[in-house]
Amino acid sequence: MTQEPYKTWQCRTCGYLYDEEAGDPGEGLAPGTRWADIPADWVCPLCGTPKADFDMVEI
Incomplete structure (x- = not known):
């Protein structure tokens, strides 16, 4: 089983x-x-934005 990429x-x-x-x-x-x-209640350590307001990005 291969692990999903990070x-x-x-x-x-x-x-x-x-x-x-x-x-x-x-x-x-x-x-x-x-x-x-x-955890769902985690927030951005720099500005306090909720986890829900993050987007997955391709680097």
Whole structure:
């Protein structure tokens, strides 16, 4: 079974990028943390935008 490629998500408000492969250890998100595994009440660490207002981006 092949693992799905990691994706990158971008905040619509400030442009912050969340890369699943890198995670965001400063926010308590270990490398490899999938977007679906981040709690729904999580907000952008730079501007406070809700998780729902992020879009998946192709880098």
